[in-house]
Amino acid sequence: MGSIRLKPGQPSDGTLVSVLFSLEHLKLSVQSLY
Incomplete structure (x- = not known):
């Protein structure tokens, strides 16, 4: 994933990106463990 830009007008998208990033x-x- 490249640079993540959070749009201030769309908090739902920001949350989604955070979840995907996590x-x-x-x-x-x-993968590093196994």
Whole structure:
């Protein structure tokens, strides 16, 4: 994922991006463990 730009007018999109970013981070952490 490249640079993440949060639009101030769309808080729902910002939350979605945060969730996706967290999932990606979690996936990478799991891959590094196994």
